[in-house]
Amino acid sequence: MSYEGWILLTASLVGLTCGLIGVLLILRRMAMMADAISHTVLLGIVVAYLVTRELSGVHMLIGAVAAGLLTAILVQWIHNLGVQQEASIGIVFTALFAIGVILVATKVGNAHLDVKHTLMGEITFIPWERIELPWVGSIPEAVFMLTLVLLVVLLALAGFYKEWKITSFDPALAASLGIPVLFMHYLFMALVSVTSVAAFDAVGAIMVVAMLITPAAAAYLWTDRLIVMFVLSAVFGVLSAILGYYIAYWLDTSISGSMAFATGLVFAVGFLFSPKYGVLAKSIRPVKDRGDSPKVAD
Amino acid sequence: MIGLSYNAQWVLLSTLILGMAAGTVGCLAYWKRQSLMSDSLSHAALPGVIIGFMVVGVKQLPVMIAGAAVSAMLGALLIQWIRGSTRVKEDAAMGIILSVFFGTGIMLLTFVNRLAGGSQSGLDNFIFGQAASMVQTDVWTMTAVALAVLVVAIAAFKEWKLHLFDPGFAQGLGLSNRRMNAIYVVMLVLVIVVGIQAVGVIMMSALLIIPAVSARYWTQSFGWMLILSALFGGGAGIVGTLTSTLGKGWPTGPFIVLAAVTWFVVSLLFGPGKGILVTKLMQHSHRKQLVSVHRTGSVKEYAE
Numbered sequence: 001m002s003y004e005g006w007i008l009l010t011a012s013l014v015g016l017t018c019g020l021i022g023v024l025l026i027l028r029r030m031a032m033m034a035d036a037i038s039h040t041v042l043l044g045i046v047v048a049y050l051v052t053r054e055l056s057g058v059h060m061l062i063g064a065v066a067a068g069l070l071t072a073i074l075v076q077w078i079h080n081l082g083v084q085q086e087a088s089i090g091i092v093f094t095a096l097f098a099i100g101v102i103l104v105a106t107k108v109g110n111a112h113l114d115v116k117h118t119l120m121g122e123i124t125f126i127p128w129e130r131i132e133l134p135w136v137g138s139i140p141e142a143v144f145m146l147t148l149v150l151l152v153v154l155l156a157l158a159g160f161y162k163e164w165k166i167t168s169f170d171p172a173l174a175a176s177l178g179i180p181v182l183f184m185h186y187l188f189m190a191l192v193s194v195t196s197v198a199a200f201d202a203v204g205a206i207m208v209v210a211m212l213i214t215p216a217a218a219a220y221l222w223t224d225r226l227i228v229m230f231v232l233s234a235v236f237g238v239l240s241a242i243l244g245y246y247i248a249y250w251l252d253t254s255i256s257g258s259m260a261f262a263t264g265l266v267f268a269v270g271f272l273f274s275p276k277y278g279v280l281a282k283s284i285r286p287v288k289d290r291g292d293s294p295k296v297a298d
Numbered sequence: 299m300i301g302l303s304y305n306a307q308w309v310l311l312s313t314l315i316l317g318m319a320a321g322t323v324g325c326l327a328y329w330k331r332q333s334l335m336s337d338s339l340s341h342a343a344l345p346g347v348i349i350g351f352m353v354v355g356v357k358q359l360p361v362m363i364a365g366a367a368v369s370a371m372l373g374a375l376l377i378q379w380i381r382g383s384t385r386v387k388e389d390a391a392m393g394i395i396l397s398v399f400f401g402t403g404i405m406l407l408t409f410v411n412r413l414a415g416g417s418q419s420g421l422d423n424f425i426f427g428q429a430a431s432m433v434q435t436d437v438w439t440m441t442a443v444a445l446a447v448l449v450v451a452i453a454a455f456k457e458w459k460l461h462l463f464d465p466g467f468a469q470g471l472g473l474s475n476r477r478m479n480a481i482y483v484v485m486l487v488l489v490i491v492v493g494i495q496a497v498g499v500i501m502m503s504a505l506l507i508i509p510a511v512s513a514r515y516w517t518q519s520f521g522w523m524l525i526l527s528a529l530f531g532g533g534a535g536i537v538g539t540l541t542s543t544l545g546k547g548w549p550t551g552p553f554i555v556l557a558a559v560t561w562f563v564v565s566l567l568f569g570p571g572k573g574i575l576v577t578k579l580m581q582h583s584h585r586k587q588l589v590s591v592h593r594t595g596s597v598k599e600y601a602e
Contacts (some may be wrong), residue, residue, distance in 0.1 A: 003527065023436050025390075026386075026387075026390050029387055029389055029390075030389070031387075031389040031390040031392070031393035032334050032337075032389045032393060034393065034394060035334075035337070035393055035396065035397075039500075044389065044591050060551075062370070070517060074322070077432035078566075081572070083511055083514070084330070084331055084333065086331060086333040086334045086512075087328060087333040087507050087510070089333075089334060090334055090336075090337060090503055090504065090507035090508070091504075091507060091508050091511060091559065091562060092334045094500075094501060094559075095502075095504070095508075095555065095556070095562075096505070096552070096558040097500070097552075097555075098501060098504070098552035098553075098555035098556050098559070099552075099556065100357055101426065101549065101551075101552040102548075102553065102556065104499075105458050105545075105547070105548055105549055105552070106545060106548065111325070117317070117468060119564030144319050146497060206341070206396075206400050206401070206404075206500075207397065207400075207401050207404075209393055209396065209397040210394075210397030210398055210400075210401050210491050212393075212396065213393040213394055213397065214393075214394050214398060217386050217390045217391075217393075217394055217601065219384070219392075220386060221385075221386065226346045226602070247405075251405070251407040251409060253405050253409040253412070254404050254405050254407070256404065256410035257399070257402065257403070257404030257407075257408060258401070258402020259400045259401065260398055260402070260404070260405075261396075261402045261405055262362075263394075263401075264394070264398030264401070264402070264492055267394060267398070271380065271384060272554055277385055278381050278384075280386070293351050297360065
């Protein structure tokens with residue numbers, strides 16, 4: 001495949017995986033938790049590097065999942081001590097992220113890790129870092145990682161589809177039915193961490209947030225059915241990734257930044273023109289019909 | 299301060315005042331339950347900074363601050379609009395604005411850096427903060443704005459208290475909540491935009507959130523909380539800046555955050571208000587009392 005083809009494939013895989021995970025983030029109202037985790041995986045990666053002294057995919061994944069779970073646990077713990085949820089997220093992620101940045105800036109700064117790279121991603125290097133696989137041949141490592149993560153995410157979502165639905169819409173009912181709500185919560189946090197770190201290399205920490213939240217929020221404006229929302233969100237993710245690439249190509253600028261910008265465009269379209277929840281549709285509809293929207297149901 | 303250069307002393311003073319202003323405004327944000335709003339707005343300021351630079355072509359802090367303020371205000375308005383007119387919740391709206399604005403900022407930044415002279419402009423410093431790169435006029439601008447915010451927070455102390463804790467009563471007394479809210483958003487944006495050069499867009503929110511929460515562990519009174527939060531913020535500013543001067547090219551922001559977090563952990567453990575140690579001690583003494591009540595069979599002792 002051509003150089004450009006690999007980049008587009010990587011970006012689309014990021015959009016697809018993030019789009020799927022994002023749906024649950026929006027429905028569970030955990031958007032800012034994704035922001036937190038996407039920052040703290042930096043610490044996980046740095047620590048994994050300091051321990052093993054190599055930048056391999058597996059180590060980074062383990063480090064990132066550990067950091068993501070640590071974030072989730074710390075946020076919960078501090079919240080239980082009487083601090084508002086929001087403030088507790090703010091404390092935990094800035095603290096862990098600051099430690100990560102300091103470690104990079106002082107100790108491992110001369111190595112392959114650098115802060116700018118982790119924040120903004122460097123998708124242009126991805127086609128060069130290849131691995132050999134049986135049957136498939138030589139493919140970029142990031143594509144391999146992203147495919148793997150996509151499979152895990154798909155498996156987890158499809159395997160527990162009913163459980164995700166109930167725990168997201170009615171946690172109390174889920175608990176009374178005997179579904180382990182807490183376990184599902186931490187499983188979800190682990191999925192978010194894995195997705196963040198796989199996408200990290202390609203688009204960087206902050207643009208992961210754009211890919212996670214924005215396409216899903218846009219999909220939320222178009223449909224009331226959960227399964228449709230998953231499909232739409234994945235499509236929007238891929239669409240923004242490709243659109244972003246061409247904007248970047250046209251302006252000759254940062255690809256990940258343009259992708260985040262493109263997710264914004266996709267959201268803006270839904271925000272303005274969605275037939276049911278869009279701003280325009282609301283303003284031309286008679287006042288009496290503007291009741292509170294029903295929740296997504298399937 | 300002895301042993302530091304003249305410029306470094308000024309930088310230190312400005313981070314002190316910035317920390318104090320951030321601590322004060324952060325306290326208001328805490329009671330408005332809007333801690334993460336500061337995170338979104340500080341990220342949202344980035345494209346404004348770059349556009350400000352593109353307009354004048356040289357690094358001129360007042361213009362860039364104005365740009366940052368415009369773009370952060372735009373972010374705040376958009377969050378309100380998205381939340382108010384669709385079913386997308388506030389947290390998602392904040393996440394969208396944060397990441398899309400930041401992405402746009404990075405897009406513009408890369409674009410500008412590619413142009414001649416752009417990479418020397420030190421625009422990258424706005425991401426992690428580099429207090430040492432500030433020149434005297436920057437320090438002046440920053441200090442003046444932070445002081446102004448501090449003055450407004452203190453002068454209207456009574457009004458803030460009413461507005462935060464009993465908005466209905468405030469309205470009854472003729473205090474417009476809408477106006478107070480507008481003033482609050484302006485203060486928040488101002489602190490963020492003057493702070494981003496020293497602390498960086500990513501870490502700025504920490505300076506707003508953490509001191510307020512730390513202060514919460516030392517007092518139950520709003521007035522004291524405001525004062526303590528300001529002191530903790532200022533302290534974090536000074537300690538962080540001093541630490542970051544120890545190494546060459548160390549970013550200031552993360553060290554300020556680390557200083558603030560360290561103090562938060564101390565507060566969490568030893569704070570007399572709700573600190574872990576105090577709570578444990580109280581539980582322990584309660585249990586002892588209960589045991590003694592149980593043994594003697596009299597509640598008289600306990601009642602006292």
